[in-house]
Amino acid sequence: APEAQTKPGLLGRLFTRADTRTVIRRTLDDDMLEQLEELLIAADMGVDTALRVTANMAEGRYGKKLSTDEIKQLLAREVARIMEPVAKPLPIYPKRPQVVLVVGVNGSGKTTTIGKLASQFRAAGKKVVIAAGDTFRAAAVEQLQIWGDRAGVPVLTAPEGSDPASLAFDALTKAQQDGADLLMIDTAGRLQNRADLMEELAKIVRVIRKKDETAPHNTLLVLDATTGQNALSQVETFQKLADVSGLVMTKLDGTAKGGVLVALADKFGLPIHAIGVGEQIDDLAPFDPEEFAAALTG
Ligand code: GDP
Numbered sequence: 501a502p503e504a505q506t507k508p509g510l511l512g513r514l515f516t517r518a519d520t521r522t523v524i525r526r527t528l529d530d531d532m533l534e535q536l537e538e539l540l541i542a543a544d545m546g547v548d549t550a551l552r553v554t555a556n557m558a559e560g561r562y563g564k565k566l567s568t569d570e571i572k573q574l575l576a577r578e579v580a581r582i583m584e585p586v587a588k589p590l591p592i593y594p595k596r597p598q599v600v601l602v603v604g605v606n607g608s609g610k611t612t613t614i615g616k617l618a619s620q621f622r623a624a625g626k627k628v629v630i631a632a633g634d635t636f637r638a639a640a641v642e643q644l645q646i647w648g649d650r651a652g653v654p655v656l657t658a659p660e661g662s663d664p665a666s667l668a669f670d671a672l673t674k675a676q677q678d679g680a681d682l683l684m685i686d687t688a689g690r691l692q693n694r695a696d697l698m699e700e701l702a703k704i705v706r707v708i709r710k711k712d713e714t715a716p717h718n719t720l721l722v723l724d725a726t727t728g729q730n731a732l733s734q735v736e737t738f739q740k741l742a743d744v745s746g747l748v749m750t751k752l753d754g755t756a757k758g759g760v761l762v763a764l765a766d767k768f769g770l771p772i773h774a775i776g777v778g779e780q781i782d783d784l785a786p787f788d789p790e791e792f793a794a795a796l797t798g
Contacts, residue, residue, distance in 0.1 A: 509798005510539050511575065515568040525565040533558055536575070543759030543796070544728040549766040553578045576793040582762055583789035588771040590617075590718060590746065597629070597675040597683045599708060599715035603701065603742050604722035605734060606689035609750035609776055611640060613722050614684050615647025616776070616784035622651055626681040630655045631671035633664040633704065634688045644686055650781050664688065665703040672711045685716070691737065698741045705742075718745045720773065723764075725749045725756035732760070735768055750776030753783070758796050 514535055526532055533554045540550035556578050557571075566574070592598065600617075604610045618628045630648050634640040638660050648655035656674060658667040668685050675683040685704065690697055708715045721744045723731045731749075738744050749761055752775045761772065772787040 510543055510796055511568070511572050512798045513539055515571075525567050526571065527563065527565050528558055528561050528571070529563060532571075536571075540759060543757040544763065545759035546729060546732065546763040546767075549582075549763045552766065553582070553762070556581075572797055576797040579762055579796055580789045580793035582765050583772075583787075583792060586765040586769060586772050587787045587789045588746070588773065589786055590720075590773040593714075593717045595712070595714055595717060597672070597680040598717045599672065599675075599712065600682065600684045601687060601701075601704065601716040601719045601742065602684055602722060603687050603719060603738055603744070604689055605691050605724075606637070606640075608689065608722045608724045608734075609748075610686060610689060610722045611643045611647060612779065613720075613748050613750060613774075613776060613784065614644065614686055615651050616781055617774070618648065618653040618684060619651035619781045620784065621682050622653055627679065628653045628682045628684065629671060629675040629678065629680045631668055631683065631685040632657045633668055633686045635660060635662050635664050635667060636688055636690070640686070647781075663703075664700060665707040668704045669707045669711065672708050672715070676711065694737070694741065701742045719743050720746055720748055721770075722748045722750060724751050725758060725760060725775075726751045726754055728757070728760050729763070732763060732767065735764065735770070739768075744770060746771040746773045748772070748774045748776065748784075749787070753777040758792065761792065762796075 536554050537550045540553060541547055557574050602610050602614055614630060618630055621628050630653055632641040632644045632655055635658050641657050645655045656671045672683055719742050721738050723734055747770050749772055774784050775787050777783045777785050
Protein backbone atom coordinates (compact mmCIF):
# COMPACT_ATOMS: atom_id res chain seq x y z
CA ALA A 501 0.00 0.00 0.00
CA PRO A 502 1.24 3.55 -0.67
CA GLU A 503 2.79 5.36 2.35
CA ALA A 504 0.11 8.05 2.27
CA GLN A 505 -2.55 5.53 3.16
CA THR A 506 -0.90 4.42 6.35
CA LYS A 507 -1.98 6.12 9.54
CA PRO A 508 0.33 7.47 12.22
CA GLY A 509 1.26 5.51 15.33
CA LEU A 510 3.30 2.35 15.46
CA LEU A 511 0.87 -0.05 13.87
CA GLY A 512 -0.13 2.53 11.28
CA ARG A 513 3.16 1.65 9.68
CA LEU A 514 2.15 -1.98 9.46
CA PHE A 515 -1.55 -1.86 8.62
CA THR A 516 -3.18 0.34 6.02
CA ARG A 517 -6.28 2.30 6.89
CA ALA A 518 -8.31 -0.08 4.76
CA ASP A 519 -7.00 -2.95 6.91
CA THR A 520 -8.28 -1.42 10.11
CA ARG A 521 -11.63 -0.37 8.66
CA THR A 522 -12.54 -3.79 7.37
CA VAL A 523 -12.07 -6.79 9.62
CA ILE A 524 -9.09 -8.25 7.87
CA ARG A 525 -7.52 -10.90 10.05
CA ARG A 526 -3.82 -11.59 10.29
CA THR A 527 -2.25 -14.75 11.53
CA LEU A 528 -0.03 -14.14 14.54
CA ASP A 529 2.84 -16.15 13.07
CA ASP A 530 6.61 -15.72 12.96
CA ASP A 531 6.37 -13.34 10.04
CA MET A 532 3.83 -11.10 11.80
CA LEU A 533 5.80 -11.17 15.06
CA GLU A 534 8.99 -10.30 13.24
CA GLN A 535 7.32 -7.32 11.60
CA LEU A 536 6.06 -6.18 14.98
CA GLU A 537 9.52 -6.58 16.51
CA GLU A 538 11.04 -4.44 13.79
CA LEU A 539 8.49 -1.69 14.40
CA LEU A 540 9.10 -1.70 18.13
CA ILE A 541 12.86 -1.58 17.67
CA ALA A 542 12.50 1.27 15.16
CA ALA A 543 10.46 3.09 17.82
CA ASP A 544 13.46 3.00 20.24
CA MET A 545 12.14 0.18 22.37
CA GLY A 546 15.38 -1.75 22.12
CA VAL A 547 15.80 -5.38 21.11
CA ASP A 548 15.31 -7.03 24.53
CA THR A 549 12.11 -5.18 25.34
CA ALA A 550 10.73 -5.57 21.81
CA LEU A 551 11.27 -9.33 22.00
CA ARG A 552 9.66 -9.54 25.40
CA VAL A 553 6.62 -7.56 24.25
CA THR A 554 6.06 -9.67 21.14
CA ALA A 555 6.60 -12.91 23.08
CA ASN A 556 3.94 -11.82 25.57
CA MET A 557 1.62 -10.92 22.71
CA ALA A 558 2.06 -14.36 21.19
CA GLU A 559 1.59 -16.23 24.44
CA GLY A 560 -1.50 -18.42 24.07
CA ARG A 561 -2.30 -16.77 20.74
CA TYR A 562 0.43 -18.01 18.42
CA GLY A 563 -0.97 -19.05 15.05
CA LYS A 564 -4.37 -17.51 15.78
CA LYS A 565 -6.07 -15.13 13.39
CA LEU A 566 -6.61 -11.69 14.89
CA SER A 567 -8.12 -8.53 13.46
CA THR A 568 -5.74 -5.60 13.12
CA ASP A 569 -7.68 -3.86 15.88
CA GLU A 570 -7.17 -6.83 18.17
CA ILE A 571 -3.43 -6.80 17.45
CA LYS A 572 -3.36 -3.09 18.19
CA GLN A 573 -5.18 -3.53 21.50
CA LEU A 574 -2.96 -6.45 22.42
CA LEU A 575 0.17 -4.38 21.85
CA ALA A 576 -1.25 -1.42 23.77
CA ARG A 577 -2.12 -3.71 26.65
CA GLU A 578 1.40 -5.19 26.79
CA VAL A 579 2.96 -1.72 26.71
CA ALA A 580 0.60 -0.43 29.42
CA ARG A 581 1.41 -3.47 31.57
CA ILE A 582 5.11 -2.58 31.51
CA MET A 583 4.42 1.11 32.13
CA GLU A 584 1.83 0.92 34.90
CA PRO A 585 4.26 0.11 37.74
CA VAL A 586 6.48 3.10 36.91
CA ALA A 587 3.76 5.73 36.64
CA LYS A 588 4.13 7.42 40.02
CA PRO A 589 4.00 11.09 40.95
CA LEU A 590 6.90 12.52 42.92
CA PRO A 591 6.54 11.09 46.45
CA ILE A 592 5.91 13.74 49.07
CA TYR A 593 7.78 13.26 52.34
CA PRO A 594 6.57 14.49 55.70
CA LYS A 595 10.04 15.93 56.25
CA ARG A 596 10.27 19.65 55.59
CA PRO A 597 11.87 20.97 53.59
CA GLN A 598 11.79 18.02 51.21
CA VAL A 599 15.10 18.16 49.35
CA VAL A 600 15.02 17.26 45.65
CA LEU A 601 18.32 16.92 43.84
CA VAL A 602 17.93 17.32 40.07
CA VAL A 603 20.51 15.68 37.81
CA GLY A 604 20.91 15.13 34.08
CA VAL A 605 23.09 16.09 31.13
CA ASN A 606 23.08 19.66 29.88
CA GLY A 607 20.27 20.28 27.45
CA SER A 608 18.05 17.52 28.83
CA GLY A 609 15.61 20.06 30.23
CA LYS A 610 16.70 20.27 33.89
CA THR A 611 16.23 24.02 34.21
CA THR A 612 12.87 23.99 32.47
CA THR A 613 11.64 21.04 34.53
CA ILE A 614 12.68 22.68 37.81
CA GLY A 615 10.73 25.80 36.77
CA LYS A 616 7.65 23.76 35.84
CA LEU A 617 7.78 21.72 39.07
CA ALA A 618 8.28 24.85 41.17
CA SER A 619 5.23 26.39 39.54
CA GLN A 620 3.10 23.27 40.16
CA PHE A 621 4.12 22.98 43.79
CA ARG A 622 3.57 26.67 44.36
CA ALA A 623 0.11 26.42 42.79
CA ALA A 624 -0.55 23.58 45.26
CA GLY A 625 0.21 26.00 48.09
CA LYS A 626 3.75 24.82 48.82
CA LYS A 627 6.63 27.08 49.67
CA VAL A 628 9.47 26.34 47.31
CA VAL A 629 13.14 27.36 47.16
CA ILE A 630 15.48 26.68 44.22
CA ALA A 631 19.27 26.44 44.41
CA ALA A 632 21.15 27.19 41.17
CA GLY A 633 23.77 24.50 41.72
CA ASP A 634 25.29 24.56 38.23
CA THR A 635 27.62 27.32 39.34
CA PHE A 636 30.01 26.83 36.44
CA ARG A 637 27.49 27.83 33.77
CA ALA A 638 26.51 31.48 34.18
CA ALA A 639 23.88 31.03 31.47
CA ALA A 640 22.29 28.15 33.39
CA VAL A 641 22.04 30.27 36.52
CA GLU A 642 20.45 33.12 34.54
CA GLN A 643 17.94 30.75 32.94
CA LEU A 644 17.01 29.31 36.30
CA GLN A 645 16.44 32.80 37.68
CA ILE A 646 14.08 33.52 34.79
CA TRP A 647 12.16 30.32 35.54
CA GLY A 648 12.12 31.14 39.26
CA ASP A 649 10.60 34.56 38.46
CA ARG A 650 7.98 32.95 36.26
CA ALA A 651 7.08 30.47 38.99
CA GLY A 652 7.25 33.12 41.73
CA VAL A 653 9.88 31.15 43.61
CA PRO A 654 13.19 32.44 45.05
CA VAL A 655 16.37 31.19 43.37
CA LEU A 656 19.54 31.09 45.42
CA THR A 657 22.70 31.69 43.43
CA ALA A 658 26.42 31.87 44.10
CA PRO A 659 29.23 33.57 42.17
CA GLU A 660 30.36 31.81 39.01
CA GLY A 661 32.79 29.00 39.74
CA SER A 662 32.00 28.76 43.43
CA ASP A 663 31.43 25.50 45.26
CA PRO A 664 27.98 24.03 44.51
CA ALA A 665 28.00 22.08 47.78
CA SER A 666 28.42 25.25 49.77
CA LEU A 667 25.53 26.85 47.84
CA ALA A 668 23.40 23.76 48.53
CA PHE A 669 24.23 24.02 52.24
CA ASP A 670 23.28 27.70 52.33
CA ALA A 671 20.10 26.98 50.37
CA LEU A 672 19.03 24.27 52.79
CA THR A 673 19.78 26.57 55.73
CA LYS A 674 17.59 29.26 54.17
CA ALA A 675 14.85 26.80 53.24
CA GLN A 676 14.79 25.54 56.84
CA GLN A 677 14.76 29.08 58.27
CA ASP A 678 11.95 30.12 55.92
CA GLY A 679 9.91 27.02 56.71
CA ALA A 680 9.93 25.96 53.05
CA ASP A 681 8.18 22.77 51.98
CA LEU A 682 10.48 21.99 49.11
CA LEU A 683 14.06 22.72 48.09
CA MET A 684 15.08 21.87 44.54
CA ILE A 685 18.79 21.78 43.85
CA ASP A 686 19.96 22.08 40.24
CA THR A 687 23.29 20.40 39.48
CA ALA A 688 25.88 20.46 36.73
CA GLY A 689 25.44 18.19 33.72
CA ARG A 690 28.95 17.98 32.36
CA LEU A 691 29.50 14.36 31.54
CA GLN A 692 32.86 15.14 29.90
CA ASN A 693 34.56 14.71 33.24
CA ARG A 694 32.65 12.07 35.11
CA ALA A 695 35.04 11.78 38.01
CA ASP A 696 34.67 15.49 38.73
CA LEU A 697 30.93 15.37 38.43
CA MET A 698 30.73 12.34 40.68
CA GLU A 699 32.80 14.07 43.33
CA GLU A 700 30.70 17.24 42.96
CA LEU A 701 27.40 15.37 43.42
CA ALA A 702 28.78 13.29 46.29
CA LYS A 703 29.97 16.43 48.03
CA ILE A 704 26.57 18.12 47.68
CA VAL A 705 24.95 15.07 49.30
CA ARG A 706 27.59 14.89 52.05
CA VAL A 707 27.23 18.55 52.90
CA ILE A 708 23.43 18.77 52.93
CA ARG A 709 23.35 15.68 55.17
CA LYS A 710 25.13 17.76 57.78
CA LYS A 711 21.93 19.79 57.99
CA ASP A 712 19.48 16.95 57.39
CA GLU A 713 20.72 13.37 57.47
CA THR A 714 17.65 12.19 55.53
CA ALA A 715 18.38 14.47 52.54
CA PRO A 716 18.17 14.36 49.58
CA HIS A 717 14.69 12.82 49.66
CA ASN A 718 14.52 12.46 45.90
CA THR A 719 17.16 12.43 43.19
CA LEU A 720 15.44 13.19 39.92
CA LEU A 721 17.11 12.32 36.66
CA VAL A 722 15.86 14.45 33.78
CA LEU A 723 16.07 12.68 30.40
CA ASP A 724 15.43 14.01 26.91
CA ALA A 725 13.12 11.50 25.19
CA THR A 726 14.35 12.60 21.76
CA THR A 727 17.77 11.09 22.47
CA GLY A 728 16.25 7.64 21.99
CA GLN A 729 18.35 4.71 23.11
CA ASN A 730 20.95 7.13 24.48
CA ALA A 731 18.62 7.69 27.43
CA LEU A 732 19.41 4.14 28.57
CA SER A 733 23.13 4.79 28.86
CA GLN A 734 22.42 8.09 30.63
CA VAL A 735 20.49 6.21 33.32
CA GLU A 736 23.37 3.77 33.73
CA THR A 737 25.87 6.61 33.99
CA PHE A 738 23.86 8.66 36.48
CA GLN A 739 23.10 5.63 38.63
CA LYS A 740 26.85 5.39 39.12
CA LEU A 741 27.11 9.11 39.92
CA ALA A 742 24.09 9.50 42.18
CA ASP A 743 21.33 7.55 43.90
CA VAL A 744 18.70 8.16 41.20
CA SER A 745 15.20 7.72 42.65
CA GLY A 746 13.04 8.70 39.69
CA LEU A 747 12.81 10.12 36.19
CA VAL A 748 11.27 13.02 34.36
CA MET A 749 11.06 12.46 30.59
CA THR A 750 11.13 15.69 28.60
CA LYS A 751 10.31 16.65 25.02
CA LEU A 752 7.61 14.05 24.52
CA ASP A 753 5.70 16.67 22.54
CA GLY A 754 8.24 16.59 19.75
CA THR A 755 9.32 13.93 17.33
CA ALA A 756 10.29 11.50 20.11
CA LYS A 757 8.98 8.07 19.30
CA GLY A 758 8.53 7.37 22.99
CA GLY A 759 9.47 3.71 22.74
CA VAL A 760 12.52 4.42 24.87
CA LEU A 761 10.22 4.92 27.86
CA VAL A 762 9.14 1.30 27.55
CA ALA A 763 12.76 0.17 27.36
CA LEU A 764 13.60 2.29 30.43
CA ALA A 765 10.67 0.92 32.43
CA ASP A 766 11.47 -2.65 31.40
CA LYS A 767 15.17 -2.38 32.14
CA PHE A 768 15.37 -0.14 35.23
CA GLY A 769 11.86 0.06 36.66
CA LEU A 770 12.53 3.59 37.91
CA PRO A 771 9.38 5.64 38.52
CA ILE A 772 8.47 8.19 35.85
CA HIS A 773 7.25 11.13 37.91
CA ALA A 774 6.27 13.46 35.09
CA ILE A 775 6.65 14.11 31.39
CA GLY A 776 7.59 17.34 29.63
CA VAL A 777 5.23 18.16 26.80
CA GLY A 778 6.38 21.61 25.73
CA GLU A 779 8.50 24.63 26.55
CA GLN A 780 5.92 26.56 28.57
CA ILE A 781 5.56 26.57 32.35
CA ASP A 782 2.39 24.43 32.35
CA ASP A 783 3.81 21.85 29.96
CA LEU A 784 4.53 19.21 32.58
CA ALA A 785 2.07 16.34 32.90
CA PRO A 786 1.72 13.26 35.07
CA PHE A 787 2.69 10.11 33.23
CA ASP A 788 -0.43 8.20 32.13
CA PRO A 789 0.45 4.62 31.05
CA GLU A 790 -2.84 3.88 29.26
CA GLU A 791 -2.79 7.10 27.31
CA PHE A 792 0.87 6.63 26.50
CA ALA A 793 0.34 3.06 25.27
CA ALA A 794 -2.62 4.08 23.12
CA ALA A 795 -0.69 6.99 21.59
CA LEU A 796 2.40 4.86 20.98
CA THR A 797 0.58 2.01 19.27
CA GLY A 798 -1.70 4.42 17.39
P1 GDP B 1 19.21 21.98 30.85
O1 GDP B 1 20.49 22.34 30.15
O2 GDP B 1 19.15 20.53 31.18
O3 GDP B 1 18.92 22.83 32.02
O4 GDP B 1 18.04 22.17 29.77
P2 GDP B 1 16.99 23.35 29.57
O5 GDP B 1 15.96 23.31 30.64
O6 GDP B 1 17.70 24.63 29.37
O7 GDP B 1 16.28 22.87 28.24
C1 GDP B 1 16.98 22.73 27.01
C2 GDP B 1 16.01 23.04 25.86
O8 GDP B 1 14.98 22.07 25.84
C3 GDP B 1 15.32 24.39 25.99
O9 GDP B 1 15.26 24.98 24.72
C4 GDP B 1 13.94 24.04 26.50
O10 GDP B 1 12.97 24.97 26.10
C5 GDP B 1 13.72 22.70 25.85
N1 GDP B 1 12.76 21.85 26.59
C6 GDP B 1 12.82 21.44 27.87
N2 GDP B 1 11.78 20.63 28.17
C7 GDP B 1 11.04 20.52 27.05
C8 GDP B 1 9.83 19.79 26.68
O11 GDP B 1 9.21 19.06 27.47
N3 GDP B 1 9.41 19.93 25.40
C9 GDP B 1 10.06 20.72 24.49
N4 GDP B 1 9.57 20.80 23.24
N5 GDP B 1 11.18 21.37 24.79
C10 GDP B 1 11.67 21.29 26.03
